[in-house]
Amino acid sequence: MLDSSFTREYKQIGAKIVYYRRLKGYTQETLAFKAGISTSYLSRIERGTYATGISLSTFMKIAKALDVDISKLFEMDF
Amino acid sequence: MLDSSFTREYKQIGAKIVYYRRLKGYTQETLAFKAGISTSYLSRIERGTYATGISLSTFMKIAKALDVDISKLFEMDF
Numbered sequence: 001m002l003d004s005s006f007t008r009e010y011k012q013i014g015a016k017i018v019y020y021r022r023l024k025g026y027t028q029e030t031l032a033f034k035a036g037i038s039t040s041y042l043s044r045i046e047r048g049t050y051a052t053g054i055s056l057s058t059f060m061k062i063a064k065a066l067d068v069d070i071s072k073l074f075e076m077d078f
Numbered sequence: 079m080l081d082s083s084f085t086r087e088y089k090q091i092g093a094k095i096v097y098y099r100r101l102k103g104y105t106q107e108t109l110a111f112k113a114g115i116s117t118s119y120l121s122r123i124e125r126g127t128y129a130t131g132i133s134l135s136t137f138m139k140i141a142k143a144l145d146v147d148i149s150k151l152f153e154m155d156f
Binding site for chain 1: 084091131132135136138147149152
């Protein structure tokens with residue numbers, strides 16, 4: 001069940017993660033390892049296609065691994 | 079299993095939700111109803127005491143009900 005009501009936001013958040021990952025020069029594998037999640041899970045998060053609800057703590061682990069404030073990942077640019 | 083590694087962040091996010099809820103003059107019941115979650119769930123989120131991972135979409139629904147940007151809820155003040 002894709003939570004369609006926030007599709008745009010999820011895509012935006014995924015794009016931000018890709019942006020900060022590239023700034024750090026990390027591959028998906030490296031970031032996934034540092035955040036303690038699987039690479040396939042990270043790639044779904046980066047594409048913004050969630051089959052189930054992603055927990056906030058997963059985003060916190062990603063933000064920590066990227067060394068950015070969690071709020072940075074959620075700044076909406078639309 | 080409390081995700082102890084982010085306890086401070088969860089408490090901060092909870093305090094922000096209470097802050098914006100009060101700005102709107104909403105009771106917990108009103109905000110919980112508008113966000114489509116139970117009042118007891120909201121009160122646990124506001125206290126920052128999570129037994130299980132709260133999904134990002136729950137915070138998105140709360141932010142929408144409060145009429146604030148999602149990133150506002152995650153600005154860390156420590």
